Amino acid sequence: MDKLTTMKTFVSVVQEGSFSKAADKLDISPQLVSKYVSALEEGLSTRLLHRTTRKVSTTEAGDHYFTRCLQVLGDIDDIENSLNNLSENVSGVLSISAPMSFGVKHLAPLLVEFQKQYPNLKLDLKLTDQFVDIVEQGIDIALRIGVLKNSSLIAKKIAPIHLAVFASPAYLKQHGTPTTLQELQQHNYLRYANAEPTKRLTGVNELKSEFKLESNLVANNGDLLLNTAIAGGGIAMQPTFIAGEALAQGKIVRILQNHEPEPMGLYMVYANRQFLPSKVRAFVDFTSGYYGDVPYWDLGE
Known part of the structure; x- marks a missing residue:
């Protein structure tokens, strides 16, 4: 049995997490996938996979073999590619x-x-x-x-x-423009769920431990937080690759620049x-x- 085929099949099973999904990916039957993996384990005299009715996972030997298979298969692709322009x-x-x-x-x-x-x-x-x-x-x-x-x-x-702290002109006109971190605590902060960038604001570590920003909105998407700030919903901090266009158009105003985190x-x-x-x-x-x-x-x- 072709060793490369069995290796590719084993890698697909690990990546997909099941024999049936690997079979769909490789466009072969689940029975053939099982046959290839079993032949591979028999040839190595080592169990590579834990099999249950719900999932497939690698053994310690299987985890090591999977990593090496990726390297070998990648090297083969590279050798073939290097023969041409x-x-x-x-x-x-x-x-x-x-x-x-x-x-x-x-x-x-x-x-x-x-x-x-x-x-x-x-x-x-x-x-x-x-x-x-x-x-x-x-x-x-x-x-x-x-x-x-x-x-x-x-x-x-x-x-x-770069990270920028910003709010809409309308929000700042209504609520005032904070010039210190202490004043920032009096505003509504639009928080990004996947990180807490306020901990990286310059000067936060010098404040008392009870420094806290109140948030009535937590979201896992920076574009939504930007649009909420544009609509006057509060103050946000997002990368300039998200906020740069709105800043250039004047839809939002950059504030607290002396407290922005390091790039x-x-x-x-x-x-x-x-x-x-x-x-x-x-x-x-x-x-x-x-x-x-x-x-x-x-x-x-």
Whole structure:
């Protein structure tokens, strides 16, 4: 039995979490999927998967084998691609994960220009604000925003990300413009659910521990919070890639600039491998200088 086929089948079972979903993905029968995985375990004399009626999970040996399979299969793809001219051989599917608002607002032009240069490459884009384990989920590249911790992955910064505190002119006219963090506590703060950026405001740590911002709205989407601020609902803090256009148009006003957090970064994150697949290398090279040191969303203010 072809070892590569059994390896690819095993990887699909792990990524999909079941034999039936892997069968659908590979367009083969569940029975054949089970046969391939059983043959693989028999040949290795090792159990790779825990099987229950509800789910499939890897054993310790299976987890290690899964990681190595991804590397081997990726290396094979890279070897095959490297035999041809780069612009012609960059083919297959490149899977990308990116934050929701950033992807909707700023990724489409980049992706269109990238595919013009590499027309044989298909893109599979997944937008989510949740943390994605790119190795476990088989993602080639993830775009992440923040101050990244050390890991076994490669992280390449492609743009600075600034946070701005803002409100609509109408809100500030009615409620006043806070000039200190103490005054900010007297206002309604529109809070982002996936993080607590107020802890990063310059000067918060010097205030008493009871520093607290009252919020009548908590949401997991920055665009909604921006639109709520534009409508006069309160004060928000969001990245300028979300708020930049509204700031430039005067729909909102930037306040408390001396208390804004230190800039974060937009990073490309990908697996640390000796031989990077050509499709990943092409995207990394193309994207590295795309937004520049001062991104276009920060030029309109």
